[in-house]
Amino acid sequence: MKRFGLLPRIILAIIIGIIIGKVAPDWTVRVLATFNGLFGNFLGFIIPLIIIGFIAPGIAQLGKGAGKLLGITAGIAYLSTITAGLLAFFATSAIYPNILQVDGFLASFENPEEGLLSSFFTVEMPAIMGVMSALLLAFLLGLGVTFVKGDTLTNVLVEFRGIIEKVITAVIIPLLPVHILGIFANMSKAGQVETIMSVFAKVFILVIILHLVMLVLQYTGSGILNKKNPFSMMKGMLPAYFTALGTQSSASTIPVTLRETKKIGVRERIADFTVPLLATVHLSGSTITLVSCSMAIMFLMGDTPTIGSVLPFILMLGITMVAAPGVPGGAVMAALGLLETMLGFDQTMITLMIALYLAQDSFGTACNVTGDGAISASVDRINKMTS
Numbered sequence: 001m002k003r004f005g006l007l008p009r010i011i012l013a014i015i016i017g018i019i020i021g022k023v024a025p026d027w028t029v030r031v032l033a034t035f036n037g038l039f040g041n042f043l044g045f046i047i048p049l050i051i052i053g054f055i056a057p058g059i060a061q062l063g064k065g066a067g068k069l070l071g072i073t074a075g076i077a078y079l080s081t082i083t084a085g086l087l088a089f090f091a092t093s094a095i096y097p098n099i100l101q102v103d104g105f106l107a108s109f110e111n112p113e114e115g116l117l118s119s120f121f122t123v124e125m126p127a128i129m130g131v132m133s134a135l136l137l138a139f140l141l142g143l144g145v146t147f148v149k150g151d152t153l154t155n156v157l158v159e160f161r162g163i164i165e166k167v168i169t170a171v172i173i174p175l176l177p178v179h180i181l182g183i184f185a186n187m188s189k190a191g192q193v194e195t196i197m198s199v200f201a202k203v204f205i206l207v208i209i210l211h212l213v214m215l216v217l218q219y220t221g222s223g224i225l226n227k228k229n230p231f232s233m234m235k236g237m238l239p240a241y242f243t244a245l246g247t248q249s250s251a252s253t254i255p256v257t258l259r260e261t262k263k264i265g266v267r268e269r270i271a272d273f274t275v276p277l278l279a280t281v282h283l284s285g286s287t288i289t290l291v292s293c294s295m296a297i298m299f300l301m302g303d304t305p306t307i308g309s310v311l312p313f314i315l316m317l318g319i320t321m322v323a324a325p326g327v328p329g330g331a332v333m334a335a336l337g338l339l340e341t342m343l344g345f346d347q348t349m350i351t352l353m354i355a356l357y358l359a360q361d362s363f364g365t366a367c368n369v370t371g372d373g374a375i376s377a378s379v380d381r382i383n384k385m386t387s
Helices: 006-023 026-064 068-099 131-148 151-190 193-226 230-236 238-247 254-263 268-281 284-300 307-323 330-342 347-358 361-386
Strands: none
Touching: 006 026, 006 151, 006 347, 026 131, 026 151, 026 307, 026 330, 026 347, 068 193, 068 268, 068 284, 068 307, 068 361, 131 151, 151 330, 151 347, 193 230, 193 284, 193 347, 193 361, 230 238, 230 361, 238 254, 238 361, 254 268, 254 361, 268 361, 284 307, 284 330, 284 347, 284 361, 307 330, 330 347, 330 361, 347 361
16 A cells, blocks of 8 residues: 555545545435544644644754854745745736636635535544644744753654654544545535536646746756856756655655755755755745645635735745655645634635645655755855855
């Protein structure tokens, strides 16, 4: 079963869910709705713990390597992530009103929750704290540890992160296909799934295009700075791109990314530092996907997002992406709290978001690691200029 990757399982779950919704009796869908209710409540419980478990040790460990090189690398990575988010916002704002249509009208169908069958029972799983409290506590712990140089607390935070990563890899990720199956079965029963599937295809294509545009921007900037042909540099990073498509993990692709980054002219000692760091802190491709998918879902709900409402989300996303675990779907897991508190996503919207994100997670990862080469080259050049 391990050979049957997450993406095929997600696709299979969607197909089976649609079929069940079309042909199965109501009680079957209600059984799935009961599971979804339990899983959704558990997700609500675990989100604050994910935030603390990833953000706090991420900041603490970044602080331990404080220095000029770290500052330059993290600063460029953050700028790249924010640029990616803004690119996705402006592109989707201009394009979605024209492509997210059903029979010529803007896709503003009813809230999916209103037509869904209810579960047989629910079990309340209240979170130990709110998402914003978890964010504040994570920043307080992470920054505090860097100031007091608390090795003991850093180790505790790192071990806690290991527990949360285990929960994600052993519980949440394996059960996500079942959760998505249930959601699509219920939507199929309610007659809304055709609209959702048309959105999937359009969003997927747009996201891939935006990934390519972002890579061209990154390598153009780096090429100008280094006085090199940006497209030759991009061509040199293709092995890393295709490796990431297969592994679906920035961390697993580090050896290939490192080799190709050195081949495009980045000094060895710089690449050895920047590539492993960027595999953690630079997620421009994932940010494009998160912003594009969240914008699509808000459009479908009849909302018209503005820069005033989305910009704070993008700025926080740039920080939260540092916390994204190196597992398939890690970025969307780290962003769930922001989707809930800053964009007002409910459980159904979050599930749609997860499904949309996971459908192209490997392409986002490929964009991330390929962009790492451009940033490494820029860091190398800036470090030479300022030394």
